[in-house]
Amino acid sequence: MAENLNFDTLNTPGAVFFIFGATGDLAKRKLFPAIYSLYREGKLSEDFAVIGVARRPRTQDEFRQDVYSSIQEFGRYRSDLNAEWDAFAQHFEYKSLDINDIDGFRELREQTEQLEAKYEIPGNRLFYLALAPELFGSVSFNLMKGGMLDGAGWNRLVIEKPFGYDLESAAKLNEEINQVFKEEEIYRIDHYLGKEMVQNIEVIRFANAFFEPLWNNKHIANVQITLSETVGVEERGGYYDHAGALRDMGQNHMLQMLTMIAMEPPSRLLPEDIRDEKVKVLRSLRPYASSEEVADHVVRAQYTKGSNGSKELPAYREEDKVNPESNTETYFAARLFVDNFRWAGVPFYIRTGKRLPVKTTEVVVEFKRMPGNVYLGQKHSLEPNLLVIRVNPMEGLYVKINAKKPGSESEIEPVAMDFCQSCLVGINSPEAYERLIHDAARGDHTYFTRWDEVATAWSFVDKIAQSWRDNQGPLENYPAGSWGPQQADALLEKDGFHWWPVNGQDEDKVIWTKS
Numbered sequence: 001m002a003e004n005l006n007f008d009t010l011n012t013p014g015a016v017f018f019i020f021g022a023t024g025d026l027a028k029r030k031l032f033p034a035i036y037s038l039y040r041e042g043k044l045s046e047d048f049a050v051i052g053v054a055r056r057p058r059t060q061d062e063f064r065q066d067v068y069s070s071i072q073e074f075g076r077y078r079s080d081l082n083a084e085w086d087a088f089a090q091h092f093e094y095k096s097l098d099i100n101d102i103d104g105f106r107e108l109r110e111q112t113e114q115l116e117a118k119y120e121i122p123g124n125r126l127f128y129l130a131l132a133p134e135l136f137g138s139v140s141f142n143l144m145k146g147g148m149l150d151g152a153g154w155n156r157l158v159i160e161k162p163f164g165y166d167l168e169s170a171a172k173l174n175e176e177i178n179q180v181f182k183e184e185e186i187y188r189i190d191h192y193l194g195k196e197m198v199q200n201i202e203v204i205r206f207a208n209a210f211f212e213p214l215w216n217n218k219h220i221a222n223v224q225i226t227l228s229e230t231v232g233v234e235e236r237g238g239y240y241d242h243a244g245a246l247r248d249m250g251q252n253h254m255l256q257m258l259t260m261i262a263m264e265p266p267s268r269l270l271p272e273d274i275r276d277e278k279v280k281v282l283r284s285l286r287p288y289a290s291s292e293e294v295a296d297h298v299v300r301a302q303y304t305k306g307s308n309g310s311k312e313l314p315a316y317r318e319e320d321k322v323n324p325e326s327n328t329e330t331y332f333a334a335r336l337f338v339d340n341f342r343w344a345g346v347p348f349y350i351r352t353g354k355r356l357p358v359k360t361t362e363v364v365v366e367f368k369r370m371p372g373n374v375y376l377g378q379k380h381s382l383e384p385n386l387l388v389i390r391v392n393p394m395e396g397l398y399v400k401i402n403a404k405k406p407g408s409e410s411e412i413e414p415v416a417m418d419f420c421q422s423c424l425v426g427i428n429s430p431e432a433y434e435r436l437i438h439d440a441a442r443g444d445h446t447y448f449t450r451w452d453e454v455a456t457a458w459s460f461v462d463k464i465a466q467s468w469r470d471n472q473g474p475l476e477n478y479p480a481g482s483w484g485p486q487q488a489d490a491l492l493e494k495d496g497f498h499w500w501p502v503n504g505q506d507e508d509k510v511i512w513t514k515s
Contacts, residue, residue, distance in 0.1 A: 012038070012441035014047030014121045015153070016112055020139060021130035022052025022094065023066070026160070030191075031130065032067045033075035034433040039088055040077045043438055047122075049115040052094045053108070063094035076431065091119070099131075099139050105146020112148070123152030126441055129159050137176030144180045158187045158440050161252050162243065163449075166465070167458035174451055183451060187440045192253040192361075193447035194432030194439075197391040201260045201363075202274075204389070204397065211387070212265070214367065217346045221384065222497050224349045224364040225257055228356040230308070232480070233330075237321030244328040246300070249352040251461045255282065256449070257391075258348055261363060262338050271445040275453065282456040286337040287463060294467040297336075299476060299487045300329035303355040306480030313355060313480035327475050330354045333488040334464075335495075347495055351488060355480035360502045361391040383414045386500065394503050396420040 017035065019027050038044040052063055067089065072078055079085045095111060097104040116123060127143065129136055136159055149155050157177065164170025177186060192198055205211055214220070227249055233240040240248065259278040266273040288294045304315045317324050331353030338348065365387040388398040397419040405411040439447060467473060476485035483499075492498050 012044055012048070012438060013124055014045055014119070015124035015126050015441055016115060016121055017048065017050045017437075017441075018053055018125065018127045019050065019130060020053045020099070020128065022063070023054040023056055023058070024130055026130040027052070028066070028070045029074050030431070030433045031128065031437070032070040034431060034437050036067075036071045036079070036088070037076050037431065037434050038438055047119045048091055049119055049121060050092045051108070051112065051115070052092065053097050054094075055096065055098060057096050058094045060092075060094055064089045064092050067092055099135060099142060102142060102145050105142050105148055109147045109150075112151075116151070124154050125149075125151050126156045126158065128437075129157065131160075133159075133162060133164065133173060136173060140177050140180040149180070154185070154443070155181070156185050156187060156440055156443075157181045158189055158437075160189055162247065163188055163454050164458065165243070165247065166462050167455060170454055170458050174454075184445070186451075187436075187445065188449040188451075188454060189436055189440075190252050190256055190447075190449055191432040191436065192391075193256055193449075194434075194436040195361075195391050195395075197389055197395045197397070198257060198260060199435070199447065200397075201257075201389060206265055216342045217344055219367055220346055221366045221368045222347045222349060222492075222495070223258075223261055224366070224500060225254060225261075225351070225362075226364075226499070226502050227253060227257075227350075227352040227361045228358055228502065229352075229354045230356060230359045232303070232313070232316070232355050233319050233322065235320070237319050240330075241322045241326050241328050245330055245332045245352055245354070246461060246465060250332060250334075250350070251457050252449075254350045254352060255457045255460070257361075257363060258336070258338075258350065259453075261365070262343055262348070264342065274446055275450045279450070279452050279456060280340075281338060282453060282460065284338045284340045284343075285460050286339045287460065288467070291467040291471045291473065294464055295471075295473050297491075298334045298464055299332060299485060299491055300468065300473070301331040301353070301476035301478050301485040301487070302326075302328065303330050303353075303480040304477045306355065306478075306482060308357070308481040315480070316355075329468075329475065331356075331478060331484050331488075333484065333491055335491055347497075349492055349497075349499075351484065351499070353478075353484055356483060357481055358502060359393060362502050363389040363391070364500045365389075366497070366500070382412065388500075390503055394420070 019031055021027060035044065035050060052058075058066070068079070068081070068085070079088075093111065093115065095108050097108060112125070115121065125148065129139055131139065140157065143149055159177075164173050205215060259281040262281045263274075263277040264280065266277050288297060302316050305318075306313050316322060316328070316330050317326055331351070333349065333351035336348040336350065337343070338346070367385040367387075369384045370382050382402050383400070385402070386398070386400040388400070390396045390398070399417045400414050401417065402412050403415045405413045436447060476487050478485045489499065
């Protein structure tokens with residue numbers, strides 16, 4: 001049925017939220033706290049219900065206690081076991097379900113209709129599949145066969161990454177889902193797109209007259225995107241050894257942030273227009289024509305034994321559920337080019353890895369240096385201007401400029417002007433899953449990935465992965481707790497650049513000097 005969408009409304013429309021995988025880690029850490037935060041902030045109307053779905057048995061009281069414990073441990077807001085909590089908890093019910101049991105889905109439909117009548121919910125249903133991707137297709141078919149899509153309102157499907165392992169598997173998965181759900185009913189979630197400063201990139205670019213005119217190859221020297229993690233693979237060794245850093249982070253988070261930086265201004269601030277511009281960026285990425293080009297532009301590496309200063313860290317091949325002879329990359333860095341009129345010739349450097357010294361996500365836009373043969377450039381070694389967008393865990397915006405050192409006659413030093421988002425709101429900054437669940441319930445696709453985005457990103461990444469498989473290209477090593485292999489530094493040095501230190505990399509926090 002046609003939807004009447006109003007993205008400006010604060011409250012979500014009345015709906016039943018289904019969380020498949022309700023006893024899993026994602027539901028506990030992210031989804032239940034997100035729903036409670038929306039409720040506490042008045043963004044969730046009283047006409048809602050949540051049905052947790054999983055295989056293991058749970059009574060309604062046990063499930064509500066699970067939700068309470070989750071919110072107490074991971075939520076932005078805490079709650080006492082009082083009347084207010086009881087009123088909220090009554091909206092939660094549980095269904096033990098084998099996802100291959102059609103009769104179980106019919107029972108779920110009856111339970112849903114009872115809740116819709118109780119809370120006067122107009123038949124809107126949002127299905128959040130916090131499940132392994134190989135189950136998406138079968139769950140979608142059984143929702144249809146069990147009558148779960150026959151409500152009076154809208155149906156929406158929210159699915160987590162990874163969306164496939166490569167283009168072929170992603171296309172097969174998409175074909176299965178499309179037999180049940182239309183593209184406009186599918187919300188492919190990438191939680192990085194829900195982060196405050198990622199969403200702020202659009203505003204920074206398009207609402208400031210002194211940025212957008214300079215946002216091109218005439219003024220920008222390079223762009224650097226860093227997504228570093230201090231942890232190893234933890235309990236995900238089996239999955240990670242099959243995926244690696246390229247598929248786990250590169251195909252989604254890294255390329256999504258690149259599209260936000262590089263996209264053209266949309267003709268309208270509507271979801272489809274914004275996503276159109278993101279797809280254009282992905283289609284403009286210069287493909288690597290040969291394995292030699294891949295080796296020249298992409299570095300992959302795996303961590304060996306090391307330390308973080310206080311304790312010894314194991315090598316990747318010593319991690320639980322990892323093949324002791326594994327060639328899976330835990331780090332990759334790449335030089336990318338967006339071949340369009342705005343960005344021709346500007347290198348985009350991206351890097352991500354596990355067991356690095358600092359957990360952070362940052363975008364550094366390095367502007368071209370002032371001419372060295374005129375005026376102050378003749379007497380001083382002027383640093384380039386930088387715009388630093390800090391996404392996680394510190395949220396903020398930093399601009400580096402050159403200024404006269406106070407108390408001197410002519411000495412110039414780099415100084416920073418900063419805006420600290422985290423300092424203003426602290427722990428009460430809305431979490432990414434809150435925004436994205438809220439958007440999905442309102443029908444706003446802006447920060448969800450469309451199928452052609454997914455397919456184009458996989459097409460680009462697959463060529464790199466295929467080159468590695470065919471040629472077993474060099475797998476470099478780096479000690480756990482270090483900043484990766486030297487070859488990643490050389491990737492920039494050959495162009496006359498260097499990686500700018502990220503927040504927390506230097507104890508004195510002087511972030512503008514070369515590392």
